Amino acid sequence: MNNIAELRHDFPLLTRAVGDQPLIYLDSGATSQKPQCVIDEINDFYSKNNSNVHRGLHSLSESATSKYEQVRDKLAKYLAVSSQEIVWTSGATESLNIIASGITQSLSSNDIILISALEHHANIVPWQQAAQLSGASIHIMPIDKYGVLDLPNALDMITRLKPAVVACTHASNTLGNITDIKRIIGTANQVNATTVIDGTQALMHLRPNLSELKCDFYVGSAHKALGPTGLGFLFGKYDKLNALPVFKTGGEMIDTVSFSKTTYRNAPAKFEPGTPNISGVLGFGAALDYLNAIDIARLKEYEQTLFKYCLSQLQEIPGIIIYGDMQYNIGTISFNYREEHHYDIATLLNSYGVALRSGHHCTQPLISELGIQGTLRVSLAFYNSHADIDTFITALKNSIELIEG
């Protein structure tokens, strides 16, 4: 079995420099880097196998179609669900839009949509749209002052409010918190709420088993799990998925078309009009193969060791304020230095080659709940090393000195 610490050598981008400094990539929460096999797969497709899928009898098209469909099987296996329950989309954002707009038609003004205070805008705004169109109201499952979901309160709200929808993130992109979605889904299932889980950040770090979690919907983006941009997926329990109305229309999704009437195919095809992101799907297939070859327990252990190390190094710097759950975490740390603006520190860190994210991370409501303007965010992945963290900490100390100097 592979040594996790060696895997970083499979990621060509990690060897590049920024100016005259080696790159220290601590922004995997924004997008993961890609291993060589993913880059090769996309390259191979365009240089050797390019053709459209689901059309044409010629061998190129048949082979592309079969490889394309195999990736759906791979993702289904990765998530422990069945292939017909997987829809390819352009990303988690589109997946959430398909679900929210589809559910809108079955909502009325008596209904409640329950979301958590941790959500990314992609799991807030589509529900606001649904609420506006249907008259339903949105309630928020609150967090404590550190930014951790108040689970007893959340479970109580589900039981008491009997929401039509419970939408919650599996892991927070801003704070890294892992939500106890098993208990949230369990309680939501008791009141027959439709459960929608945003797994965008969890997909690579946690390898979710959806047949154990028993949620109705689960979404993610390929680019945050070693795959290419422009591709995501929507999982839905088959009956619930197939009951959603179509979102975009066009070719490929149809059963029969005449000028007066069209009938649609069943899911997943009914949600996949037009030519799909073939190279993206094939590249993601290579990413899934790569992830599957890594023992998940060892990957988690390695990432947790890095996380704990980074956390302890940050905690030793006087004036650093850390937010979020420090125990159940995918390896993402949000912090500030005293009252300093995150922008200044991020800009200085960049001059040391350190790439991290600063700002509100598309979670403005969460940031304002925490009573701040934004944070600096380190998001780790298994291809980071202890040396990355050492370089980052030294750069941070130097930046602080420059500011205080």
Place this chain on the structure above:
Amino acid sequence: MLLAKSLPSLPDCLKTDEALIRGCESKVWLHIDLDESQHNLVLVGDSDTRIVKGLFAIVLSMYSGLTPAQAKEIDAYAEFETLGLIKHLSPSRGNGVRAIVDTIQDKLSQW
């Protein structure tokens, strides 16, 4: 950093929404007017981040004391290029230096 410290802070009463330049990750407030003689420009401003404030100090020094006609001739982009600071004007920086320069030019064209 040092330049930022040399630029006096604006009193809170001047940090108004009208003076706020939008479209930046950092907040930037700018006031621009003519001095008592009605000839020369007076510019004051502030930012909540040190780096933008420092860059802002450079921008202000380029325009302060000029007549509007002279100021219109200034190519702030070229000046930043010579100072080796042009990367701070790239749109992805989102720091608003570009927005500051554009706002100044926009106001000048109204005179």
